[in-house]
Amino acid sequence: TRDLARTPCIDRLNETTAMLANIKIRTLIITVLSLLMAAVVAIGGLGYYSSWRTREAYRDVALRDRESENAFTRIRLLMETNRSQVLQALQHNPQFDWSKLHDHPLTVHWTAIDKASQDIAAVWKGYYAGVASPEERKLADAWYEKSGGLGIAGVQAAATAMRGDHWDDAEQVLIKTINPSYRLGLGPSSELSDYLVKRGQVNDA
Numbered sequence: 001t002r003d004l005a006r007t008p009c010i011d012r013l014n015e016t017t018a019m020l021a022n023i024k025i026r027t028l029i030i031t032v033l034s035l036l037m038a039a040v041v042a043i044g045g046l047g048y049y050s051s052w053r054t055r056e057a058y059r060d061v062a063l064r065d066r067e068s069e070n071a072f073t074r075i076r077l078l079m080e081t082n083r084s085q086v087l088q089a090l091q092h093n094p095q096f097d098w099s100k101l102h103d104h105p106l107t108v109h110w111t112a113i114d115k116a117s118q119d120i121a122a123v124w125k126g127y128y129a130g131v132a133s134p135e136e137r138k139l140a141d142a143w144y145e146k147s148g149g150l151g152i153a154g155v156q157a158a159a160t161a162m163r164g165d166h167w168d169d170a171e172q173v174l175i176k177t178i179n180p181s182y183r184l185g186l187g188p189s190s191e192l193s194d195y196l197v198k199r200g201q202v203n204d205a
Contacts (some may be wrong), residue, residue, distance in 0.1 A: 045112055054132045066200065067130070068196060074119075078119050079116075079182070117152045120151075120152055124144070138197060143189050147182060148178075151185075
């Protein structure tokens with residue numbers, strides 16, 4: 001009969017089969033949970049990395065924008081230095097009695113003009129190479145054009161005239177070229193300044 005067919009061996013086999021089934025189910029559950037936890041960790045890691053990359057990218061953009069503001073400010077200061085040196089050099093005109101009051105040679109002004117002009121060109125080159133916004137590039141181009149190439153050519157022309165003892169010509173360059181180009185460049189310069197300041201405020205918000 002069915003009852004007589006059951007033996008201790010069969011019982012032990014059944015118990016072993018049931019135990020193995022339980023082990024398989026438990027192992028399966030543990031494996032699934034482990035995979036889920038690994039997925040959660042991986043997603044969290046990717047999220048953290050993505051967040052970190054976003055912060056770094058934002059920091060790089062903000063830093064680049066701040067560098068652009070600094071370059072713009074430095075160029076304007078150097079331009080004023082150049083014009084100031086022309087004005088000071090003109091005071092050495094031997095036609096005026098006060099020229100004898102200067103206690104330094106004209107070479108002081110030539111050196112200052114040459115250095116300022118070189119610095120303007122170098123800073124502008126670095127700044128312009130980093131311009132990514134079409135709007136900023138348009139404003140920068142307008143400033144460069146209206147200011148007569150940031151005033152470098154006009155200042156150099158005035159200095160050359162004075163070095164050749166053509167003081168009246170140098171004065172005319174100041175009056176007819178340098179001052180008008182600086183005045184024309186003031187509008188685009190202000191627009192570019194406003195653009196950079198507003199962008200910096202957005203980055204700092």
